[in-house]
Amino acid sequence: MNAVQAPVDLLMIPIDNIDVLNPRERNGKVFEEIVHSIRSVGLKKPIKVTPRPGRDGETRHLLICGEGRMKAFKALGEKSIPAMVVSVNDEDAFIMSLAENIARRQYRPLELLAGIEALRDRGYDKKAIAGKTGLSVERVHGILTLLEHGEERLLIAVEKGKIPLTTALTIVGGGDDDKAVQKALQDAYESGKLRGKQLFEARRIIECRHTLGRSLGRGMARKRTDITTASLVRTYQKEVNRQKLMVKKAEMTQQRLLFVVGALRQLLANENFSNLLRAEGLSTLPTYLAERVWPTTTMA
Structure with missing residues (x-):
């Protein structure tokens, strides 16, 4: 893998000439704040792009970071935006984009997790991912373990600091055994790793995980399950228990x-x-x- 080069120039790049590498959905309120800030005081930090050959010999640019700033500029009617241009390959560009998301104070946990998952799918091991993201090897290992089990609810709780990663991994180890999961909570409580609000939050997450599933569904509609006599009996028995x-x-x-x-x-x-x-x-x-x-x- 090639080393990431330092920015070679600061240029005004036409917005229509920029392709987004890793598009993200953005909270409307946050976006309005970005627009207001740029309208009031201007662009504090240029976006970052890397050149790519386009059709008919033209040069296009791949956005590495600064999608929100670029969209805000466009919303304000601007045709071009200041950009730091670096010459990197697609792999380095992806890693730089991921590192930028991790460095932001308010990143969306699913974005970070998706980035780590993408690095794993590209063949990087835990140590390499840790080196590129700035996370510890133990945390990367834990995140990948939860990803492999489809534990999105636990992952989000961990990344938001609601429960410790070790507790989430212990819960996963308990599987669907309620006694094992409760023992995991008890052990975490007795060891001092889970206290106060964290204990309450862990119980709430486990309840949601049990009733709604491990995955958040990422906003997609859930598949409707046909109601049968057997399913009604199972539901009744579960409620009785x-x-x-x-x-x-x-x-x-x-x-x-x-x-x-x-x-x-x-x-x-x-x-x-x-x-x-x-x-x-x-x-x-x-x-x-x-x-x-x-x-x-x-x-x-």
Whole structure:
């Protein structure tokens, strides 16, 4: 593979002369912000292109990065745009485009994942992908593993920082075994890798993964499944099992609450313990707890 050369020139390139290497869909609000910024203060950073031979001997240019800026220029009625021109092959151009997306503060996770997947399909191993993207070998390995299993929901959660990559890989290792998946969450919680909002988010993602599938569908309509007697029975059984699990969890919670109430009732009956609480400024209980410990009176 050839080394990427430094920009050889800064030129005004006709917009109609530029072909997009890696087109992306863009959020409308974000695009309007780009247009407003360019209209107000001008183009802060030129786009980057590489020359390619066109028909009839003309020279065209392949866009490496700056699609949003180029479209904004076009929306403002401009015919040409400042561009840094570099001479690179298609492979280097693709890698430069991918690196630009990774470097952006707000990249779309699916774009990054698609880029890594494309590098893998081009024959790059984990170490080479890590070197070209700036990611660690371990992270690239984890992303490729999730990609191979079609775990788009978990991938997006990982790239947005909602759950750790190690937890996502453990969930995948559990397959469709709910007990194994729950154990993965428990292990992550006990090891301190999953706390607070992350634990809640992991449970929510697992529920969505279970009911809606591992893939996001990328905005495509899902294939309609024919309803049969057998499918209705399976759905009914699944819902019954879910309800049973919910009842079981509620019963366990109730038992734990009764234990806490009983323990508090015995402790509060001890004058020494009550005096200790008063000394620490803890002379009252929350109303809902006090009503259970002392149904008619609150703690003095």
